[in-house]
Amino acid sequence: MKKLFITCLLLSFSTLLFSQISTSIDKEKLFDFYQTQRYADAATYLKSIYGEDVKDTKILTQIGYCFLMAGNNVEAEKYYSIAYATQPQNLPILFSLASINAKRGNNEKAKNYYSEIVKIDSNNFNVYKLLANLYNEKDSMKLVYLLKANKINPLEGDVAEDLADVHSVYQEYEKAYQVLDIAIKADSENLVLQRAKLPIANQLKKYNEVISSGERLLRDLIDAAVIKDVAKAYYFTKQYQNAINLFKTLEVLSMQNEATLYYTALSYRALKNFPKSSIYTKKTIDEAISPNTSSYYALLGLVYQENNQFSLAAAAFKKGLTFRPNPTIYYRLAKLYDTKFKQTKTALSYYNKYLKSKPSLKDEKEEIQYTKDRIAQLKPTD
Structure with a gap:
């Protein structure tokens, strides 16, 4: 059934494609190139038919698409750029040119193309998401574009996670929490979002929530970040032995760090186990100092x-x-x-x-x- 669906999809695509190109094309040959994902051969074949001096936008984008799928970004940009000169407001062309430049590290050019899309379609979720990816977390424009994307679709998990991360960078933990909470309610099985929410909930002192949610996560997977967050929540709720047990799990996995050793030392101190507290304080110091x-x-x-x-x-x-x-x-x-x-x-x-x-x-x-x-x-x- 799956193969039949794919075949039908390819046939539908080829019907649309071949209705737009010259009857001199060997349709079966070109269709075979697509079906077997031989996109470089398809591009070479189309060039052999139409030559170098192509003016038709549909043909230009088709050849550009073949080169793009073949991983030849230089040739792909060449053909899409010619098409862009003819149709500068064509959204698929703008998206392709932006994507090509982003792949090649030409972020400024990519931003310019995406910005042109925004002028044409100011409610395009994907363009804001892609624009945000071109900025680092401390750049205010990343926050601007993530906010726009999240406003259009607050249920999309990737944007929600990224926006929460940026809010956390600015120590706006309540905003980060709310963004993730909305997305999680729409996708309660999204473990990525649930893990992302734990450190933020800890910052907001929602320790019982961290423990409840984190323990559920730990039934299905061993995740060092989750263990650390749950252990810290146990520490702050004065469940020191539970905190120690989890922090020691990280040691068994060789995934301890300065912070986990420090909280282990504090937990032993709270339990009046001063010898163990001394040992872990020394371990904390050793972990904090570079071996070099x-x-x-x-x-x-x-x-x-x-x-x-x-x-x-x-x-x-x-x-x-x-x-x-x-x-x-x-x-x-x-x-x-x-x-x-x-x-x-x-x-x-x-x-x-x-x-x-x-x-x-x-x-x-x-x-x-x-x-x-x-x-x-x-x-x-x-």
Whole structure:
């Protein structure tokens, strides 16, 4: 039945198409190109029939469509542009040109074409939706176009979600909530909208709603964002153990982050479990600090050293060690105290720490040998 429907649809399309083009076309051949989705072959065939100097708008758009479906945006734009010059208010042509330019990253040109559509049809939902997609969330024009699209069709889920996101960026949580609420009432099984609503409901302190809706969602899927929102709602309703259980689920899935660890620490603290609270506070700190921080301080220290600012260099190196043991820093501190500060005892200490930090035998072969030789030279004799 499905194949029959598709065949009938193609036959109807081809009937409409072939009623508009020359009888010199081999209709069966062209129909076969469409049916097998060989759009590049269809475009080449049409060009072979009509040549390069085509003036008829219907033929131009047909060839442009074939190139568009074949993924050849350059040729597609060429033919649609010629058609546009003849019929500048043709909506399908304007939509095609805007789409082609959006695909190619020419957003300003795409905006111009979409804007022309708005002048012709100010109630076109699709054009406002497409225009909004060309702006980032912090651009006021994105909000303008999403509001227009949502006003025309407040039940459309994609626009509702995008508009709620923008409202949230501006911290207009009540507006975001209402937009999603209307769309969800029209499509109660839309899990995307339900998930999008949870963090907004949390912001509005609708914690019981978050728990009720979120737990339903978690029966059907494991979603880190949903778990986090429900766990936070449990925390704010003082159901600390439930919050901990959910936050630990994220740890099992290796999907924890600074915020989830922080709330876990707070939950343990509220339960007077101070040892666990301390553990998770430390985990929060570790999560918040980049693993590369010590390397950044190593670089800063090296810059100071190269500028003969040796005290600042030593301070930067030592600061780096407070984040993570770093063989490179130990080595640079050792050389700094050895060659610049002439403090043999301190230099020896850092040389030994460098060797104990297990530097790479392959990448730091010369540094390791230098360190061993220097330790032998600096080591006090009896």
